[in-house]
Amino acid sequence: MLISKNSEKTPYDIAIVGAGVAGMTAAIYALRAKKSVLIFEETVPGGQIINTSKIENYPGIPEISGSDFAKTLKSQVASFGGKFYFSTVEKIKKIKTPSEFPALFSLKTSEDEEFFAKTIIISSGSRERKLDLPGEDRLSGRGISYCATCDGSFFKNKTVAVYGGGNTALYSALYLSNLAKTVYLIIRRNVFRAEPSLVRRAEEKENIKFIKNRVISALAGEKSLSSVVLSASNGSSAPEETLPLDGLFISIGRIPDNQRFKDFISLDDEGYISSDESCKTSVPGVFCAGDARKKPLHQLVTATSDGATAATAAIDFLNSF
């Protein structure tokens, strides 16, 4: 169910910031406990998992695509009466503590609309880490991409590169090798962080070419990306070289998407929200879940686990007054 803009001023029991896997799981738990819930989402429900073509490590589901996983979850939320509001939450403020509520928060959206909630679950996840090189934003969508499964089909029979050495980079290279003519896999060290089985699969592909001990130090192209400059790294003394490319897939990790809330809630040095085992944050009445949260493993199972835990903690908080 969608709600019309600016239509509801009465406070929700729980406002959820971000309809990724963590946020939507929290919604299911809260709705089943008969709490009123509003879920804010700045793009589409599902979050980062919609960027993957195959999930094979979610218990009970041997294999599913990321978009099907997200669609099923969204339908499950909707089946319990979940309401989505499509806008970015820009600011959260504690406005007062009236006697009838444990707390009351205001959430301001990018369209300058204001909503109210008695508790908040922040499940804003993470976004791609950028190279921060001149031209990156201008060429993004014009040869530069952060998602092979989303944009790979634009590069059929072309020459592309993947930059990064983790699992996502390896999955991207393998995916692109079925579409592109040549896939360069550029890493700044000479060993991969990715699982050895993925590296082996990439090594077996004839059209994946490894470029080790290099960093991308410049991007070139007018209307679209035309080449990148590779510089030596990791102690190598190789000379700088230009690599002509039609596409570049940047896969150098993700950063938590919490900066908007840094004045409201405690973040650690890396920008993750600090919380305890029950997903309570530094602000009473505010909980967090998923990749936005500091924890050792950022995966679907931990996102769903956090969503359930945060919602249960929010419900307990509401019921304790």
Ligand SMILES: Cc1cc2nc3c(=O)[nH]c(=O)nc-3n(C[C@H](O)[C@H](O)[C@H](O)COP(=O)(O)OP(=O)(O)OC[C@H]3O[C@@H](n4cnc5c(N)ncnc54)[C@H](O)[C@@H]3O)c2cc1C
């Ligand atoms: C390519 C790829 C493949 C992966 N494959 C697997 C896999 O096979 N198995 C596995 O277990 N894990 C996998 N993962 C990791 C997994 O996807 C994440 O750990 C999980 O999806 C995190 O969910 P989340 O809800 O915490 O965050 P996210 O998925 O990041 O969702 C956060 C949501 O919040 C929204 N949002 C952010 N800020 C705001 C705001 N201010 N206002 C409103 N909305 C906001 C975002 O638009 C987003 O929809 C993969 C990740 C990637 C990138």
